[in-house]
């Protein structure tokens with residue numbers, strides 16, 4: 083039975099079976115923190131090309147772009163704040179940019195700002211699977227380490243297949259990479275729920291096959307050096323290794339195939355869902371495509387929420403679920419077959435939690451243009467700030483009895499395009515000025531001060 087809607091729990095601020103239509107960034111930012119159990123994504127891989135659906139297929143007309151450029155896809159505000167708030171992540175992005183290309187850096191920025199929000203949205207016990215391929219998997223792993231922490235890395239799953247074209251100039255490129263991270267060390271994983279039959283070949287065990295006194299078939303593995311025997315029961319599923327064979331990519335004749343470019347097999351996502359979620363849990367895919375993750379969730383009685391830019395996403399998921407016999411249809415006035423309980427919307431939901439943002443840098447800062455007219459002197463700016471904030475360092479909130487302890491500095495460093503205008507000026511004590519240097523903006527400095535325990539004791543009031 084499909085799970086009840088709306089999604090239970092005090093956190094979700096959307097209904098079960100909601101499909102958001104549009105750029106996922108805005109919806110991600112509008113989802114409550116700690117509200118989903120499992121995120122399984124298959125985003126663009128940075129293949130440097132456009133994908134088109136097969137003509138005359140259910141997905142005909144669908145296309146998405148998988149090319150990235152620094153000028154088009156990256157905002158200076160992101161960079162400023164990534165430097166301040168997530169310097170290690172920024173280093174991972176920059177190293178990709180240097181080692182590979184600007185386009186790779188831009189792609190990682192696009193992913194990073196979204197992955198930061200995804201981490202926030204996961205429950206403390208939640209897991210994320212990020213599907214990619216060798217084009218960017220190594221850079222994405224560095225970014226994931228910076229976002230989730232390398233200790234939260236669980237597996238790099240190699241999904242092997244053998245269909246499709248091959249080159250004569252190198253080994254066949256026939257695997258994808260799925261990076262599996264958890265939000266903490268307390269997470270749900272039931273490998274047996276996604277178990278596969280044991281291979282009884284001599285090669286894999288080299289041991290004797292038999293039946294025990296209760297009639298259970300087993301195979302013994304004997305360690306030659308010590309003579310120790312391990313018994314494996316053949317009626318028990320085996321937890322798959324981190325290299326997955328046996329699930330091929332979809333071929334043109336496959337019944338499952340809808341013609342959507344990059345469609346993944348259901349079996350692959352069902353394996354992930356079975357191991358890393360329970361019935362009734364909330365599964366989320368912000369790059370839904372033709373909804374493989376969501377259909378897998380429906381089949382396994384999980385709740386789901388999805389997002390995609392693609393206009394026909396709704397139509398396709400409705401048709402897929404109907405084909406599977408998982409939903410009942412009613413006629414909808416807009417001409418679509420529309421089941422009552424799938425919400426398809428481009429409305430950004432209202433947050434009902436504390437509205438914490440993982441990536442506040444996405445708030446576009448108002449750029450103050452240097453105004454015309456006579457410029458303020460340093461003295462005038464200094465006196466203005468003293469009058470406004472008192473004889474207090476704006477970096478650590480320490481108060482002084484002598485203004486000579488305070489120095490005039492820039493909020494956004496000059497090297498990052500910060501202007502000399504009063505709107506970009508702050509008063510800092512000597513140690514704060516030194517720590518800030520041209521690395522941090524004021525908010526980054528305050529965060530660093532907090533982290534190092536340098537804030538003045540008492541309430542942190544100036545920029546809460």
Ligand SMILES: C[S@@+](CC[C@H](N)C(=O)[O-])C[C@H]1O[C@@H](n2cnc3c(N)ncnc32)[C@H](O)[C@@H]1O
Nearest residue numbers: 105106124146344345346369371372374390391
């Ligand atoms: C690789 S496909 C996903 C395929 C999917 N796993 C399936 O089996 O059908 C990536 C999807 O991400 C979507 N996408 C790309 N950028 C997006 C964005 N900023 N917001 C929402 N969706 C986006 C594309 O429209 C595309 O459908």
Ligand SMILES: [Zn+2]
Nearest residue numbers: 475478511514
């Ligand atoms: Zn200070």
